[in-house]
Amino acid sequence: MSGDLYGPSGGYGVPPMPSSPPPVPPAPPDGLRAAAVALLNLSGLGLGYALLRRWFLLALCWAATAVLLFVALPADADGVPTFAIAVYVLFLVLVAVHGAIAGLRTGLAWPGRPPLALLLGMFLLAVPAGGTLLYDDARDEAVEQQLLGRLERADDLVAEGGRRSFVSAKSDYRTALDVYEDLVANHSGSRAADRVPDSMETYYATVGAAYGHKEYCDAIAPLKYLRTVPRTMSKEALGSLARWPDGRLATSLYECGAASLSADEADWVTDFGDLLSTFPRSEQTSRVAPAVGSAVARTERNVRGDDPCAAVEQLRSLNTRITQLSGNAGAAADGLSKSADRAGRSADSGEYSCGVDQYKDGDFDAAQKTMDAFVADNKHHKNRERAKKISIAAEVAQTLPAAGKRLPTTASGGSISVTVKNDSPDPITVYYTGPVTGSFELKACGSCKAYSFASSVMIGFKPCSDSGKHYPQRTISLPAGTTYFVHKPRGAGTATPASDTAKLRSGYIYTECAYTTQTLGSSY
Numbered sequence: 001m002s003g004d005l006y007g008p009s010g011g012y013g014v015p016p017m018p019s020s021p022p023p024v025p026p027a028p029p030d031g032l033r034a035a036a037v038a039l040l041n042l043s044g045l046g047l048g049y050a051l052l053r054r055w056f057l058l059a060l061c062w063a064a065t066a067v068l069l070f071v072a073l074p075a076d077a078d079g080v081p082t083f084a085i086a087v088y089v090l091f092l093v094l095v096a097v098h099g100a101i102a103g104l105r106t107g108l109a110w111p112g113r114p115p116l117a118l119l120l121g122m123f124l125l126a127v128p129a130g131g132t133l134l135y136d137d138a139r140d141e142a143v144e145q146q147l148l149g150r151l152e153r154a155d156d157l158v159a160e161g162g163r164r165s166f167v168s169a170k171s172d173y174r175t176a177l178d179v180y181e182d183l184v185a186n187h188s189g190s191r192a193a194d195r196v197p198d199s200m201e202t203y204y205a206t207v208g209a210a211y212g213h214k215e216y217c218d219a220i221a222p223l224k225y226l227r228t229v230p231r232t233m234s235k236e237a238l239g240s241l242a243r244w245p246d247g248r249l250a251t252s253l254y255e256c257g258a259a260s261l262s263a264d265e266a267d268w269v270t271d272f273g274d275l276l277s278t279f280p281r282s283e284q285t286s287r288v289a290p291a292v293g294s295a296v297a298r299t300e301r302n303v304r305g306d307d308p309c310a311a312v313e314q315l316r317s318l319n320t321r322i323t324q325l326s327g328n329a330g331a332a333a334d335g336l337s338k339s340a341d342r343a344g345r346s347a348d349s350g351e352y353s354c355g356v357d358q359y360k361d362g363d364f365d366a367a368q369k370t371m372d373a374f375v376a377d378n379k380h381h382k383n384r385e386r387a388k389k390i391s392i393a394a395e396v397a398q399t400l401p402a403a404g405k406r407l408p409t410t411a412s413g414g415s416i417s418v419t420v421k422n423d424s425p426d427p428i429t430v431y432y433t434g435p436v437t438g439s440f441e442l443k444a445c446g447s448c449k450a451y452s453f454a455s456s457v458m459i460g461f462k463p464c465s466d467s468g469k470h471y472p473q474r475t476i477s478l479p480a481g482t483t484y485f486v487h488k489p490r491g492a493g494t495a496t497p498a499s500d501t502a503k504l505r506s507g508y509i510y511t512e513c514a515y516t517t518q519t520l521g522s523s524y
Contacts, residue, residue: 042092057095064091147183147192154179155199162206166222173207177229184237197239204244211248216255220271223249247282250275254284254291261295264314269321273328280330289335292322296343303346308353309370315347348377352387356407359390359397364404368394386410393433396486399499403484408437414479416504421464421471423448423515426489430474430514434483441490442514443472450516464513480506487514 068088154176161169161176180200183193205212207226210219226245235242257271272288279285296318302311319340326336355370371391378384389408397404413436420430422442431439447469455461464471483504488497502510 061095144191147187147190150179151192151195158203158206181233200241204241211252216252219252220256223252250279250282250284258291269325273325276329276332289332292336293339296339300346303350303353308350308357312347312350312354315343319343349381352383355390359394364394364397389437392431392437392439396431396433396484399486399497400484403433408433411436414477415506416478417475418478418510419473419475420512421473423464423471423513425449428514429488429490431486432483435479435481440474445471450518453517456517463515478504480504485512
């Protein structure tokens with residue numbers, strides 16, 4: 001039998017509905033749980049949010065860590081940008097703080113006990129710590145590879161420079177050296193720095209290769225450059241290389257200077273000068289004075305050769321250059337000074353041979369000047385008197401080339417009387433050469449004057465014939481044969497010498513007359 005339900009007032013009532021369970025009260029605050037969530041979030045994996053079932057925040061942590069890994073990997077020598085690290089660390093601090101706050105009153109999905117979660121968080125902190133260590137190792141290796149790459153490129157520059165001249169390769173050598181110096185000074189302990197000594201041995205051998213090929217003049221500049229390397233790289237790093245160029249440079253300076261000296265080139269003074277000042281006590285320095293002395297002796301022998309004038313010029317050049325060199329020669333100064341004096345004396349005496357050669361070649365003007373210089377420079381030389389005769393003959397031969405066919409001798413006197421008179425208003429010098437050579441001067445004729453050209457060509461013209469005049473005159477004795485005369489006015493401005501060729505025969509008395517004819521200028 002069914003019945004109706006009535007409410008308290010007698011009407012129909014609503015059937016009762018099942019009630020929902022009461023809300024779960026929040027977990028009581030738990031500091032261990034908050035610390036566990038914070039530590040798990042600090043791992044960078046957001047595992048604290050996983051235990052709290054905060055899936056979005058978990059994904060956010062993973063995304064942040066993925067971005068950092070994308071930026072950091074693969075590891076290179078520059079490492080992770082500081083800004084990226086700072087942002088990521090700030091992010092971890094924020095999620096750790098937020099996770100601690102959220103975990104303070106929120107129960108964990110797993111494990112149920114906060115201490116176990118705390119231990120798990122501490123264990124997982126090893127993940128970022130281990131990753132950091134592995135990354136540092138990877139970065140160190142990247143740095144090593146970068147340094148090795150720099151070393152290899154520097155070695156390549158040196159090798160390439162060895163195939164070019166030192167001048168063109170010098171900048172590359174300097175660049176490579178800067179790399180070696182930086183590796184040793186700023187990256188000591190690296191594998192690249194450990195290989196620098198081997199690279200430096202190759203560097204020195206390459207830069208100084210010209211010495212090994214015995215190209216001594218070409219080796220000087222590179223070896224001088226290598227001697228500057230210890231100014232920037234420590235001697236401890238260089239070891240025995242610090243003095244490697246010294247002996248080689250001393251040898252190169254000597255050999256190059258000796259070659260230039262033999263070739264009569266001026267560079268030997270510079271090379272020997274550098275050797276004497278840079279390596280004053282070296283074995284090579286002791287050879288400089290003997291080499292210079294040998295050069296002087298060799299040039300002296302050339303004075304008796306085919307070109308004595310060139311030899312005299314070389315001796316004068318040697319005298320000048322040796323004197324210049326001996327000023328800073330130290331222990332070698334005495335030997336060099338003796339060689340300089342010897343070269344000077346030999347040049348003076350060699351002027352005679354030079355003058356004879358010039359005379360024989362028909363260069364009478366040069367021969368006269370050379371012999372005049374010889375006479376002035378050699379007051380007691382055995383050939384001084386003959387040099388005077390050759391100078392006179394050269395003077396005559398400039399006007400009468402036939403007079404220069406034979407060298408004059410020092411003979412004097414003869415059986416034929418020749419009187420020379422001066423019928424001119426100017427003093428004159430009379431030069432003559434032939435079997436006998438000589439000269440003398442005649443004073444001006446005070447009462448004489450220049451003849452007109454017209455009168456000098458008239459029939460019956462006879463100078464020196466006015467009995468009322470006192471003509472300056474001189475009588476000399478000459479042997480038979482052809483004698484060439486030149487009458488040369490002294491201080492007569494534009495006057496030119498007059499000449500005469502006399503064929504003297506025994507039994508006759510001869511008279512020479514010097515006079516002036518006036519045209520546009522004066523002549524004899």
